[in-house]
Each structure stands twice: as C-alpha cells, then as structure tokens.
Amino acid sequence: MSDPQPNQLNIELSEEMAEGSYANLAIITHSHAEFVIDFVNVMPGTPKSKVKSRIIFTPQHAKRFMKAMIENIGKYEAVNGQIKDLEDVQLPLNFGGPNAQA
Numbered sequence: 001m002s003d004p005q006p007n008q009l010n011i012e013l014s015e016e017m018a019e020g021s022y023a024n025l026a027i028i029t030h031s032h033a034e035f036v037i038d039f040v041n042v043m044p045g046t047p048k049s050k051v052k053s054r055i056i057f058t059p060q061h062a063k064r065f066m067k068a069m070i071e072n073i074g075k076y077e078a079v080n081g082q083i084k085d086l087e088d089v090q091l092p093l094n095f096g097g098p099n100a101q102a
Helices: 059-080
Strands: 025-030 035-040 051-057
Touching: 051 059
Parallel strands: none
Antiparallel strands: 025 035, 035 051
16 A cells, blocks of 8 residues: 555545435525535425534635536536526425325
C-alpha cells in the first residue's frame, strides 16, 4: 500500500453517514458571513416536518458548491436527458401511496 500523496485529502465515511438522509425540500438562509441550508423531508398529510441535516457554508464555499452542482447537473443531463422542474411535473397529492388512516 502506498502512502497518500502530499496534497491528497483522505476522507472517512462512517456506515451511519453512508446511509444518507432523504430530503425533498431545502431552505436556504444567509447572513453577511454564512449561508445555511436546512434539508427537510416533507411528507404529505403531515403537519410538521423535521430538519434532517443543516449545512453551513462561508459565502465562498456556497458559491463553489453552486458551481459544482451546475457542473454535475450538466453531466447528469448529458447522459440521462433534461431534468424537468417540479413545476413541469404533475405529481399526485398523495405521491402515489395510499392515504394514511389513523
């Protein structure tokens, strides 16, 4: 096994973090010093939703993240076709699942 290169970043991913968290809403706020992105999983028929993850960026890192997302969406669409905006997609209110009964 070779030693890491001098400028190579070694990133560890725990099993728990590798599972990820699903989010279908991102709420973005900012101040002069930071951007805060709250990722939320909103379920139909549920009056309250919890923030699943909060990421805080400096303005410079927020801009780098935006550029990386634009680049990666472009690569995705080149292979898979254009992603339609949610406004262009007709989703049923129950997201295709049965209505919950209590």
